Amino acid sequence: MMKLFYSPFHTFIHKVLVTAHECGHWDDIDFIPTFPFKNLDGEDQGDAYSIAALNPLDKVPTLATETGQVIFGSQAICEYLDANTKARNMYPEPGPKRWDAITCLALGDTIFETTVQMVAEQWQEPEQWNMRVFESLWPKYIRSLDRLDKQAAGWTDFDIGHASLLHAISYLGFRAEFYEAKDPIHPDFRWRDGRPALSDWFDAAVERPSVKAHYNVDFAGDTSAERCQQAVRDILALQKEQR
Numbered sequence: 001m002m003k004l005f006y007s008p009f010h011t012f013i014h015k016v017l018v019t020a021h022e023c024g025h026w027d028d029i030d031f032i033p034t035f036p037f038k039n040l041d042g043e044d045q046g047d048a049y050s051i052a053a054l055n056p057l058d059k060v061p062t063l064a065t066e067t068g069q070v071i072f073g074s075q076a077i078c079e080y081l082d083a084n085t086k087a088r089n090m091y092p093e094p095g096p097k098r099w100d101a102i103t104c105l106a107l108g109d110t111i112f113e114t115t116v117q118m119v120a121e122q123w124q125e126p127e128q129w130n131m132r133v134f135e136s137l138w139p140k141y142i143r144s145l146d147r148l149d150k151q152a153a154g155w156t157d158f159d160i161g162h163a164s165l166l167h168a169i170s171y172l173g174f175r176a177e178f179y180e181a182k183d184p185i186h187p188d189f190r191w192r193d194g195r196p197a198l199s200d201w202f203d204a205a206v207e208r209p210s211v212k213a214h215y216n217v218d219f220a221g222d223t224s225a226e227r228c229q230q231a232v233r234d235i236l237a238l239q240k241e242q243r
């Protein structure tokens, strides 16, 4: 089985999980809950969930294939799953549709990663927040969402770009609704406001089995650090065998 180290927070949509499901790999993956930011929480977690022995960046998602090859970076993982698809493809053939899809992928991924940056900024006391982070990011989000709203009514396919958008938009919503620390520029931000086409598209897309399989479904398995570290050891042992 493949092993996927990932954050088991299903309060937002994960592009890699959507891709795994759409490409027919759902039952081929052992999902290993990993809490990368707990590595920063020295006192009680230490490096309990560190996967640095596999990925020098110590980041999720990280995939190990059946042969122990380690692939990290969500884009690399999605390409791997797609190249080995047992069902459909998420990446269109080279041509305008593909360029649109991977551009949309870049857009969604940037929105997601910078939103994580804003969340991390707000782990500090408000006096320490770097306002330039918020000031520089918000215009990018507003422009992007407004543009996507104009495009959304024309989306009939579902490709890797759309999976990335679901990831980004659901996380934007989650951040706004879940976190106690309100955004200093848009404290009551709702991405749906004034964007009916994008909102309708999102509501239809979350009905896909690949989304329903995890979105807002609690992870039911073992989330212990021991499980994570056992998985790391298993992969390292497999790699040794393969040499």
Ligand SMILES: N[C@@H](CCC(=O)N[C@@H](CS)C(=O)NCC(=O)O)C(=O)O
Binding pocket: 036, 037, 057, 058, 059, 060, 061, 072, 073, 074, 075, 109, 113, 116
């Ligand atoms: N470009 C990477 C970003 C992954 C990423 O930033 N993961 C975060 C969690 S959302 C992480 O593991 N952070 C831990 C750290 O930076 O130490 C990807 O797309 O996979």
